[in-house]
Amino acid sequence: MGLFENISMALAGLRANKMRAFLTMLGIIIGIGSVIAISTLGSIMEASVMDIFNSQGGSNLMQFYVTMKSEPAREYYLDEDLITGEMIDAFEERFPDEVECVIINNGSTGGTMNIRHKEYDVTVYAVSPGYIRQSMTTVEAGRYISDRDCEELRYTCVISDKQAEKLFGSKRGAIGKRITVTLTGGDMIDLTVVGVYKYQISGIMSTMVGNIDDWNNEIYMPYTTMGRLQGADTDTFFQFNINTKTGTDAQKFAEKAENYFNDTFYRDNDSMQVRCFTAESQMAMIDEMLGILQLAISVIAGISLLVGGIGVMNIMLVSVTERTREIGVRKAMGAPNSAIRTQFIVESIIICLIGGAVGILTGIGMGNIAGLIVGTTAPPSLGSILLAVGFSMAIGIFFGYYPANRAAKLDPIEALRYE
Amino acid sequence: MMKKNKSKSTPVPTDAAEYVISARNIVKSFYVGTPNELEILHGMTFNVPRGEFVSIVGQSGSGKSTLMNIIGALDRPTSGEYFLDGVDVSKANDKELSQIRNKQIGFVFQTFNLIARTSALKNIELPMLYGGIPARERRERAKELLEIVEMSERAGHMPNELSGGQKQRIAIARAMANDPAIILADEPTGALDSKTGRLVMDLFHKLHREQGKTIVLITHNNELAEETDRIITISDGNIIGDTGNRRAGGDGSGTV
Numbered sequence: 001m002g003l004f005e006n007i008s009m010a011l012a013g014l015r016a017n018k019m020r021a022f023l024t025m026l027g028i029i030i031g032i033g034s035v036i037a038i039s040t041l042g043s044i045m046e047a048s049v050m051d052i053f054n055s056q057g058g059s060n061l062m063q064f065y066v067t068m069k070s071e072p073a074r075e076y077y078l079d080e081d082l083i084t085g086e087m088i089d090a091f092e093e094r095f096p097d098e099v100e101c102v103i104i105n106n107g108s109t110g111g112t113m114n115i116r117h118k119e120y121d122v123t124v125y126a127v128s129p130g131y132i133r134q135s136m137t138t139v140e141a142g143r144y145i146s147d148r149d150c151e152e153l154r155y156t157c158v159i160s161d162k163q164a165e166k167l168f169g170s171k172r173g174a175i176g177k178r179i180t181v182t183l184t185g186g187d188m189i190d191l192t193v194v195g196v197y198k199y200q201i202s203g204i205m206s207t208m209v210g211n212i213d214d215w216n217n218e219i220y221m222p223y224t225t226m227g228r229l230q231g232a233d234t235d236t237f238f239q240f241n242i243n244t245k246t247g248t249d250a251q252k253f254a255e256k257a258e259n260y261f262n263d264t265f266y267r268d269n270d271s272m273q274v275r276c277f278t279a280e281s282q283m284a285m286i287d288e289m290l291g292i293l294q295l296a297i298s299v300i301a302g303i304s305l306l307v308g309g310i311g312v313m314n315i316m317l318v319s320v321t322e323r324t325r326e327i328g329v330r331k332a333m334g335a336p337n338s339a340i341r342t343q344f345i346v347e348s349i350i351i352c353l354i355g356g357a358v359g360i361l362t363g364i365g366m367g368n369i370a371g372l373i374v375g376t377t378a379p380p381s382l383g384s385i386l387l388a389v390g391f392s393m394a395i396g397i398f399f400g401y402y403p404a405n406r407a408a409k410l411d412p413i414e415a416l417r418y419e
Numbered sequence: 420m421m422k423k424n425k426s427k428s429t430p431v432p433t434d435a436a437e438y439v440i441s442a443r444n445i446v447k448s449f450y451v452g453t454p455n456e457l458e459i460l461h462g463m464t465f466n467v468p469r470g471e472f473v474s475i476v477g478q479s480g481s482g483k484s485t486l487m488n489i490i491g492a493l494d495r496p497t498s499g500e501y502f503l504d505g506v507d508v509s510k511a512n513d514k515e516l517s518q519i520r521n522k523q524i525g526f527v528f529q530t531f532n533l534i535a536r537t538s539a540l541k542n543i544e545l546p547m548l549y550g551g552i553p554a555r556e557r558r559e560r561a562k563e564l565l566e567i568v569e570m571s572e573r574a575g576h577m578p579n580e581l582s583g584g585q586k587q588r589i590a591i592a593r594a595m596a597n598d599p600a601i602i603l604a605d606e607p608t609g610a611l612d613s614k615t616g617r618l619v620m621d622l623f624h625k626l627h628r629e630q631g632k633t634i635v636l637i638t639h640n641n642e643l644a645e646e647t648d649r650i651i652t653i654s655d656g657n658i659i660g661d662t663g664n665r666r667a668g669g670d671g672s673g674t675v
Contacts, residue, residue, distance in 0.1 A: 005548060012536055012537070013536070016535075016536050325532065326534055326535070328532075329528075329532040329534060330534070330545070330549075331493075331517065331520070332491070332493065332520060332526045332532075333520070333521065333526070333545050333546045333549055333593070334517050334518065334519075334520045334521020334522070334546055334549045334550065334597075335517065335521075335549045336513075336514055336517040336518075336549070337513065337514075337517075339549060412493045413488050413493050413494060416493075416528070416532070
């Protein structure tokens with residue numbers, strides 16, 4: 001009795017009861033489908049998170065925040081709690097082998113820009129020279145904001161290639177030109193374009209900000225100049241980032257840097273301290289959250305597979321009962337128990353495999369539809385497909401074995417007599 | 420009592436080889452070892468020589484079905500010996516029993532028992548399938564058999580597209596598939612009208628005459644039994660009559 005005969009026999013049986021076969025498969029389809037959808041969605045989300053992660057400087061990024069100590073004397077911030085430029089300078093000097101550059105993004109301000117009597121909305125970012133590393137862009141013409149721009153509080157700015165083309169016809173043509181920006185609040189500033197950056201945006205980011213053209217209005221200027229304009233102390237920060245040099249042990253250095261700040265500058269502060277977060281630890285946190293989410297949904301998928309498997313078992317038991325007489329005839333014709341058992345297990349596996357295949361396709365489809373909403377699609381992972389195929393076969397064998405064994409052990413005389 | 424013959428019966432009796440069926444002191448009990456123990460067959464002894472068309476006749480409750488199950492290797496006697504074509508069936512295990520059924524016995528049932536949703540040709544192939552015969556050979560043999568039962572033009576038909584008589588002819592072809600030692604027919608005309616039943620009986624006669632098949636016909640119909648070479652009559656689990664072979668001059672008789 002070959003496998004081929006068993007398979008064609010099983011398919012003939014399923015064809016005879018199409019509705020029943022479909023309903024039985026449904027449980028498997030939903031189970032496998034959700035597993036595949038989740039794993040597809042998982043890799044989509046991971047890819048998106050990696051996008052953001054890389055756009056912020058990748059694994060070399062390290063973030064410093066002022067936070068409360070575990071038992072703070074007060075629960076509000078004072079000016080003297082903030083990190084000062086001198087602290088950052090001292091820090092940079094103390095660890096020349098680890099700090100590649102300091103990145104400051106001291107927030108952004110909305111505004112409008114007047115060009116040829118037309119008004120454009122803009123967002124002006126107050127940044128340090130190092131910020132280019134975090135924004136993952138390249139300078140197409142001219143240069144980025146420089147140290148001297150910051151030190152001398154110059155009115156310089158970097159605009160995007162798209163803006164340059166729109167306003168001045170070409171990237172090169174924009175260099176040295178002046179733009180006038182009216183900031184929210186009424187301040188009007190004149191900025192000299194010193195550089196043009198390449199505008200780029202990736203999947204999930206574009207979804208988050210919506211219309212790409214709307215977002216393409218970022219202008220970068222020295223954070224010190226902006227600080228002066230806003231009348232604030234130009235040189236204090238609630239937060240700053242650094243890029244570490246390649247090869248730095250992020251975890252160890254984070255600890256060292258934290259200790260340095262807290263021992264040197266915050267020893268006498270009764271409420272506040274500086275905490276350092278590595279990109280890795282943040283990535284790990286996100287990974288962990290994704291992992292928990294996936295696990296939770298996998299458990300639900302697992303339960304639905306279990307229910308699906310029980311459905312298969314139930315239908316196989318019905319099928320064995322219905323075909324008791326056929327089993328008797330087959331035995332009378334000389335079918336050994338093993339052949340009967342194989343026949344029913346193959347049938348159960350076929351149900352599960354067809355269900356699994358439909359489930360895989362459904363899952364890939366659903367995962368990618370969800371992915372489209374997020375803005376990224378991912379090819380299904382071969383591993384999860386193989387796993388799903390293997391799993392549906394295992395369900396077929398596991399839940400098919402008992403009914404098949406029952407069929408195999410039927411007494412031929414009783415079976416032949418069965419009405 | 421049930422195991423008394425076990426040790427001394429191992430060597431095949433000399434006469435067993437000459438007969439297709441050699442039953443010696445067959446006892447069948449149910450619920451063995453319980454207070455409800457029920458003996459259905461009380462020690463039956465008979466031989467069937469090769470090529471004989473024999474009918475076993477008895478009223479319902481006579482033990483006819485139980486005897487048939489033992490002859491058909493669907494069941495083992497509680498005690499006694501049953502040699503089928505020289506092989507001791509009473510000692511066979513389940514797997515060996517299924518092989519014996521496959522190779523040595525061709526069943527024909529009252530209700531045809533064709534496998535549903537399976538073509539006539541595939542039904543005939545079934546015993547060969549379990550016998551491990553290659554697909555092409557199966558197909559050729561099945562076609563041959565379809566010709567013998569004059570059903571060639573129905574090869575692709577499903578059982579539900581066939582009349583009762585046609586189904587029974589397919590079932591007979593199936594019974595012959597592995598060229599078994601005996602064809603065991605259990606009330607083969609019981610579900611057919613008399614005209615169709617006649618055709619089926621004619622087919623058995625033809626197989627007996629032209630192919631020299633050994634046929635065991637189980638029936639309660641004396642008219643049908645009269646057509647056969649020999650009639651064994653059973654009642655209450657005992658053989659109460661055996662005509663011997665009326666055509667060949669008492670060849671299979673006198674063995675009781």
